[in-house]
Amino acid sequence: MSFEQFLFYFFSTVLVGSAVAMIxxxxxxxxxxxxxxxxxxxxxxxxxxxxxxxxxxxxLVYVGAVMVLFxxxxxxxxxxxxxxxxxxxxxxxxxxxxxxxxxxxxxxxVGAKVFQVESPGxxxxxxxxxxxxxxxxxxxxxxxxxxxxxxxxxxxxAAIVLTLRxxxxxLYMDPAEQVRVxxxxxxxxxxxxxxxx
Amino acid sequence: MQQAMMEFWDGLPVIMQIMTKITMIVGxxxxxxxxxxxxxxxxxxxxxxxxxxxxxxxxxxxxxIADSLKLLLKEVIIPSNSDKYLFLIAPVxxxxxALAVWAVIPFDDGMVLADINAGLLYLLALSSVGVYGIIxxxxxxxxxxxxxxxxxxxxxxxxxxxxxxxxxxxxxxxAGSLNxxxxxxxxxxxxxxxxxxxxxxxxxxxxxxxxxxxxxxxFDVAEGESxxxxxxxxxxxxxxxAIFFLAEYANMILISALxxxxxxxxxxxxxxxxxxxxxxxxxxIGWVLDSGIHWLLIKTAFFLFCFLWFRATFPRYRYDHIMxxxxxxxIPVTIIWLFVLGVAVALGVGPWFA
Numbered sequence: 411m412s413f414e415q416f417l418f419y420f421f422s423t424v425l426v427g428s429a430v431a432m433i434x435x436x437x438x439x440x441x442x443x444x445x446x447x448x449x450x451x452x453x454x455x456x457x458x459x460x461x462x463x464x465x466x467x468x469x470l471v472y473v474g475a476v477m478v479l480f481x482x483x484x485x486x487x488x489x490x491x492x493x494x495x496x497x498x499x500x501x502x503x504x505x506x507x508x509x510x511x512x513x514x515x516x517x518x519x520v521g522a523k524v525f526q527v528e529s530p531g532x533x534x535x536x537x538x539x540x541x542x543x544x545x546x547x548x549x550x551x552x553x554x555x556x557x558x559x560x561x562x563x564x565x566x567x568a569a570i571v572l573t574l575r576x577x578x579x580x581l582y583m584d585p586a587e588q589v590r591v592x593x594x595x596x597x598x599x600x601x602x603x604x605x606x607x
Numbered sequence: 608m609q610q611a612m613m614e615f616w617d618g619l620p621v622i623m624q625i626m627t628k629i630t631m632i633v634g635x636x637x638x639x640x641x642x643x644x645x646x647x648x649x650x651x652x653x654x655x656x657x658x659x660x661x662x663x664x665x666x667x668x669x670x671x672i673a674d675s676l677k678l679l680l681k682e683v684i685i686p687s688n689s690d691k692y693l694f695l696i697a698p699v700x701x702x703x704x705a706l707a708v709w710a711v712i713p714f715d716d717g718m719v720l721a722d723i724n725a726g727l728l729y730l731l732a733l734s735s736v737g738v739y740g741i742i743x744x745x746x747x748x749x750x751x752x753x754x755x756x757x758x759x760x761x762x763x764x765x766x767x768x769x770x771x772x773x774x775x776x777x778x779x780x781x782a783g784s785l786n787x788x789x790x791x792x793x794x795x796x797x798x799x800x801x802x803x804x805x806x807x808x809x810x811x812x813x814x815x816x817x818x819x820x821x822x823x824x825x826f827d828v829a830e831g832e833s834x835x836x837x838x839x840x841x842x843x844x845x846x847x848x849a850i851f852f853l854a855e856y857a858n859m860i861l862i863s864a865l866x867x868x869x870x871x872x873x874x875x876x877x878x879x880x881x882x883x884x885x886x887x888x889x890x891x892i893g894w895v896l897d898s899g900i901h902w903l904l905i906k907t908a909f910f911l912f913c914f915l916w917f918r919a920t921f922p923r924y925r926y927d928h929i930m931x932x933x934x935x936x937x938i939p940v941t942i943i944w945l946f947v948l949g950v951a952v953a954l955g956v957g958p959w960f961a
Binding site: 437439440443446462463466467469470473474475478479481482485486538539540583585586588589 | 742758761
């Protein structure tokens with residue numbers, strides 16, 4: 411077994427193990443952390459496939475930002491584990507059907523003719539995956555790329571608008587207004603005659 | 608002699624070569640971290656007209672060693688209601704990325720452990736992983752103060768990462784590469800070729816968000832002593848506490864080194880292109896004036912001093928003001944400057960983009 415194969419099996423074991431642990435552990439914070447571990451080992455797989463740009467991006471976006479916010483929420487909530495687990499036996503058949511369906515679909519995708527290609531050889535050491543992706547995105551796929559960007563922009567604006575509400579009953583301070591305060595707004599110097607004795 | 612050493616080096620197994628290189632980076636780094644703590648106490652001491660530590664060793668020079676010995680010998684107390692595994696993993700998660708990022712830092716031309724072509728992205732990714740140490744420490748301690756500190760830090764780091772990332776996008780646009788060595792080499796020429804001038808607003812944004820990212824004053828609300836005792840590490844003692852400190856200082860040195868590399872030409876000499884070529888051929892003086900690792904160290908030391916200076920100068924920001932600064936000031940500044948930069952690169956404004 412070559413070192414590369416060893417790494418592949420090592421990361422795969424950790425990936426599958428942490429994915430299973432993620433859905434079986436009782437504590438939601440532990441589950442979120444196992445998901446982080448799963449993302450991390452997945453990124454290692456991508457880097458082994460010479461897709462280092464995507465691998466690092468997975469760590470940057472999902473591990474570094476999305477999962478941090480996820481943990482943020484999970485830690486704040488006091489989730490009652492027993493209540494969440496109540497419907498387990500009742501929902502099991504539905505879950506099994508969905509799981510089997512997904513497995514069949516995945517098998518069909520992986521087994522499809524389009525995917526039966528020779529694996530490409532190793533690229534040269536000076537081959538830059540980042541540059542290759544950039545070139546493709548900005549030439550061949552420029553319209554889908556721009557459309558995706560516009561959709562994301564709309565989503566950002568929608569998210570901001572949805573959370574934009576003023577509660578009149580809460581005491582709200584505007585930091586921008588506080589920063590703009592000048593000396594003359596707060597201090598007044600008064601000239602007055604000295605008191606006579 | 609030299610040839611024999613080279614032969615011996617090449618004869619070593621690859622794993623030992625890598626291990627030696629790692630030791631050569633991490634060893635001095637930890638020493639610098641230890642002495643940064645002394646420098647911090649001394650510098651702030653003098654700024655506040657005190658002397659600072661001066662009891663251990665000549666002029667207090669052995670203070671960091673005494674401190675680390677004390678921390679090593681102290682008991683690590685694990686709170687009985689804490690999540691024990693996570694409580695002990697948290698310091699590891701804080702220090703591991705703080706040390707791993709040093710793999711891609713070039714110290715001189717070609718003097719780098721891993722010369723990967725997405726180096727800048729790797730840096731950004733790993734420094735964002737470092738926040739897990741703080742959040743997990745905050746949660747696993749099962750203490751209100753620690754949780755508050757962890758939450759504050761998570762929100763702060765995620766917000767400032769965006770401004771930091773945009774500032775780095777500007778550097779990538781100017782240099783045309785994600786490789787740190789190539790970014791430095793594209794600043795070659797003279798002082799005026801450094802990215803400090805064309806990217807000045809981004810330099811400021813990077814420095815400010817760097818301070819915020821490392822949880823240093825004036826953005827140290829994650830451990831704000833006057834509000835939440837010590838924030839995320841209230842419950843930690845002994846070596847577990849020391850490791851959080853090590854990670855914070857290692858990150859501080861990293862941000863200083865990166866500012867030097869990305870905006871001030873890294874190991875390039877400021878006299879390059881200004882003094883005549885013959886000046887660099889002088890014995891000894893020529894070596895000092897010429898580009899080399901010492902220039903990187905000087906520039907890093909300057910920014911490190913700035914970190915201490917900020918701490919002695921600015922009062923702590925209030926939390927909502929930190930958020931406003933990050934989202935409403937720094938991010939718009941970077942977006943506007945990225946647009947200006949795009950125009951400048953397209954028109955080939957010299958001497959930087961010509």
